Amino acid sequence: MSQPSTESKSVADAICTDLSLDSIPPGDGQRTVIQRVETTLQQVQQACRDWESQPSSNACTEFALSIVIPVFNERQTLPKILERIDEVMPAGTQTIVVDDASTDGTAEWLNGLAPRHDRTVLLRRVNHGKGSAVRLGIRHSHGAIVAIQDADTEYDPIDLLGVIKPIQSGDSDVVYGSRYLSGTDDPSKLHRLGNWALTAISNCMTGQRLTDMETCHKAFRGDLVRSIQIQECRFGFEPEITGKIAERGVTIFEVPTGYNYRSYDEGKKITWKDGIAALACMWRYRNSGWCRRALAGAQRVVVRLPKLLIGGHAKPLRR
Secondary structure (H helix, E strand, O other), X not given: OOOOOHHHHHHHHHHHHHOOHHHOOOOHHHHHHHHHHHHHHHHHHXXXXXXHOOOOOOHHHOOOEEEEEEEOOOOOOHHHHHXXXXXXXXXXXXXXXXXXXXXXXXXXXXXXXXXXXXXXXXXXXXXXXXXXXXXXXXHOOOOOEEEEOOOOOOOOHHHHHHHHHXXXXXXXXXXXXXXXXXOOOOOOXXXXXXXXXXXXXXXXXHOOOOOOOOOOOEXXXXXXXXXXXXXXXXXXXXXXXXXXXXXXXXXXXXXXXXXXXXXXXXXOOOOHHHXXXXXXXXXXXXXXXXXXXXXXXXXXXXXHHHHHHOOOOOOOOOO
16 A cells, blocks of 8 residues: 555645635534544544654555464463564564454453554454454455464464465475474373374364474465455364465475473363264365375374374374
């Protein structure tokens, strides 16, 4: 978006002057209309002045990285995440916070933050789900790279630096941060097993060779992810974006990322119902050749399952 010209501001000034109430014949209806028009034009005039006072007229296009943060009831952890992003992220980082109708005071806290040219806060009145919040955040992104960060403290934003590095160097268009490439602090064997099963099935459906499809830490080339139409509103976003990336013929690269597990008592939201929904999404966004890949993948189950259950490191699958 270009900066409003001096000529445009002069026109707004002139119109406001021409529509002065002193030049309008008496009449309650006409006066009410003109009052509204005059007020609107004065607001346009002020907006032009505010825009002119911004540090750069092209601020919205200068971002190298956009971080999308979907939020729902994370009043205690979100401030820590935003502070951490300010600490570790380089200059030229855009932060997009999408509050999905929180009820714990998160929205009120966000609404009280001082405006910043590198931070976009979007507040919703109705809860639609994580996928919908991510979709909205991507729509408002301007970065050459778009990354996703949860609002809780399970994932440290500093690990995103490693996730975006292969994209910065031109080695990959999409990178996932895997919790299982260098060990995990997840104490729940059931949780590890569920993630492994969903990732294995996703690999069969898409042809990717991932160790952690459900990871929060995902990064994309900006123009690529903005060109993808996302439909899923809840946690089905993860298998959907993976399937649609695969459909484009893009190989997803993985790097290690840290993980600090939290329990349901501490605010974890994903449930077994979301796992069932994810299976339906995988089928919906499957790629050709899935049956052959499923047969080949079954041969690896016996080898990898015991190691997974005892908490061993996952190895990147051979391509």
